Amino acid sequence: MIEHLLLGQTLQFTGDALADWQAATRHDSAGAVLIRDGRISDVGPAETLRRTYPQAPVTDYGDALICAGFVDAHMHYPQTTMIASWGKRLIDWLNTYTFPEEAKFSDPAYADMIAGRTLDLALAHGTTTLTSFCTIHPASVDAWFQAAAARGMAVVGGKTCMDRNAPDDLRDTAQTAYDDSKGLLERWHGQGRATYAITPRFSPTSTPDQMSALGALWAEHPDCLMQTHLSEQVDEIAWVRDLYPDARDYLDTYEAHGLLGARGLYGHAIHLEPREIDRLADVGAAVIHCPTSNTFIGSGLFDMMGLASAGLRIGLATDTGGGSSFSMLRVMAATYEIGQLRGTPLHPAQLMWLATEGSAQALHVGGQIGHLGTGAMADLCVLDLASTPAIAQRRASADDIWEALFPTLMMGDDRAIRDVWVAGRRVAAG
Incomplete structure (x- = not known):
């Protein structure tokens, strides 16, 4: 003892x-x-x-x-080296900065280096758990979980799946997304302090076939998490509407393919329709507030207290590297500032709760971490x-x-x- x-x-x-x-x-x-x-x-x-x-x-x-x-409920460890890249709108930012950097993760040694660097930077800022999108490369997922295990950390991660609207070297298919994700899930989920999250990047970069394949995988492994993005920017929402003309709204592109559930983590969720709010609350899903990213990329003002009043779980996150800081202290400051702009400033106790207990509950590990x-x-x-x-x-x-x-x-x-x-x-x- x-x-x-x-x-x-x-x-x-x-x-x-x-x-x-x-x-x-x-x-x-x-x-x-x-x-x-x-x-x-x-x-x-x-x-x-x-x-x-x-x-x-x-x-x-x-x-x-x-x-x-601190518990960071949404970030991208492969974007560590490009944090604080000069301003673009979301889609331009992905094409200019994100995709070229993520292509480097085809090299397992590079993935190992950045995974370790990210976790060490997080620890230096008081963050002990992170939830990360990896890249399309299975080795990037292995690197993430291996680096966390070496440090004794509880982390969440998953292979980012994309089969359209991305560079050729960052695309998979519906079948390989399913196969790779299943193999990684079986290797890592529940091993030590690792939790796997099935990870379609967002609706614009996945075909309906890929979304359905990942929805089927989640149905087979309902104890896993599922992470994605939702309603971050208005031009993104318009793009989704063009790509999914039969969908009732952005959330419906996930719901129709089995990707809406209690263990779902929906990053950003700024510009939600009333139906989307009701459905997220109905199923007990979590929305993840990324305030430094939302201001840095000019996405909008998250309605913290409105969504909390509607019964949604809410986590807090850096969204590195769209977020401009590794620090959850800076994230709490931005959360307060956005609350001020909405007329609902949060008390320091509420900010600390969100950065610890709230994020842990969003990840379904309340009472265990945070x-x-x-x-x-x-x-x-x-x-x-x-x-x-x-x-x-x-x-x-x-x-x-x-x-x-x-x-x-x-x-x-x-x-x-x-x-x-x-x-x-x-x-x-x-």
Whole structure:
């Protein structure tokens, strides 16, 4: 039995902070977390846990904030090297930057290098779980899961499938999409901390035949996730309407082919029709908010509180490399800013919940990751709430934890990450 006791401020959630952050939030200014054999075994007042576990080695973080590790619910690890590429609309951006970069992943050594780089950058920013689109190449999926396993990380991934409207060297077919995805799924899903996601990129790059093949695969393996994109930009929606003239709306292009379900992850979801909102809520699907990407590529303003009120699951994500930062702190800042523009600014507790518990629930692993509670994996982030002079001077005048935390959410970066733990193992130190 291996134990370790962490001391510091602790932030826990016991319910849905979007619905009622005050009832759902528990903060202890002098708290402690006991890690035992890779999991969180106890959380409580530091004085109590020190008496209860007198033999446990102690790491004292002072007034730093111990929280669950951040959960990035939608990103593209193959786009790591092209992050912050100069502005284009979505379709031009794919053709100019994304597709040429993804073609490089035909080389397994290159895929291995970028997968490791992405995960290390994420850990340096306090993110302990990522959900990624890979490329059309099966080796890119192997590289992703192998790099995560080497670091003990829980990740989601899947082969991106495209059989039209993409360069010839990035196309597969309906049959090879099915065969490759099935083989990768059987190799990786549920192995260690790996979760497979069946991954049609989006409706414009898949024929109806390919969509149906992937829908059939999901029906055969309903415990897998399915990830794709939905209603990111208005010109994209018009393109989908031209490609699928019989569809009722964008979501119907997935629904008609067996790609709508409770374990579906629909990235962006900005310009939804009322029917689409109702159907997503009916089946219990998750929409994933990618605020830094939505502003960087000029996609629009996500309706966080409207969709939450409609009963949708909502996760939070960087959408690297359409998103312009690896940091979930920056994502939370952008989420707040978009909320302000919509007249519904989120409280710091709600932002932290989305970046941890909310994203974990979207991935159907609530209580297992993104959770500072007994039984969860000890994937932890420790935040320095005075990491820069500008943040420190604001924090010095804070009246409560929320005023102390909010400057870090708005202005923080990797310097705010005091420490990171993955499955009870310390992997980064400030």
